[in-house]
Amino acid sequence: MEGSDFKRRSGRQKKKPNATPLVRLIRSSDFLLEIADARYPELSRNKRLEARIRLEGRRLVVVFNKADLISMSAVNRLQERYRDSFVVSSKTRQGFVDLRFFLKHIAPKREVTIGVIGFPNTGKSSVINILKGKHAAGTSPSAGFTKSMQKLRISPRVLIWDTPGIAPFGTNEILLAVLGAKNPEFLKDAEGVAMHIIQTLKIDSEGTLTKRYGIDESKEPNEILEAIALKTGALSKGGIPDTERAARTVINDWQKNKLVG
16 A cells, blocks of 8 residues: 555656646747847847747747837848848838748648747737737737737738747846836836946937937936936936936836937
């Protein structure tokens, strides 16, 4: 009896855990589209998830969205470097002719299911809406708007799973904020994130800060943040610049694409 009890207990211990919803999504999809940010082609990809997709034997196609926020030369470099990917803009609809053609001919004689994944706020639902031709999945500029998986038909033979944005555990807070994957009100160090954005704009988009806030952007990031607080009326008692509030304004403007040169 004791031996049989041990075997039964051992059997229970060896039982495999149930697959997570994300793994079930991968297994129920014929292939997957990962929506990434064209401004950050490597940083905005979920490498852990990509590895799991390969482990499950599924095909992955990367779609770089927000191409309207980068130069045409940068678009060309993306297309040259990532030859099996697509570069699109859900705002201008750039690149969608090629993406539609690909999806239409991926399996012309049978129904296929495509899982759509990516960081929060990379534009997954907006991409799906354009592919379908009408608002099938709700869209919002706020990170994490898609709360649960939705299955949608975008053509007679193509079904798509739209998923909530998934960020790997432990992802750097600056990266999450810059990608729009974390809302400003939930940041622990909004000032640090804002100064990173300010420094990036000073280098890559000269004149943008002056145009948006009417400040002298030749100064250091912390001084610029104080100047923005003064210009936007973000003041504490005694007229002291509230750089915390100003930082959240800068981050919010960045995430809503208002800081474009």
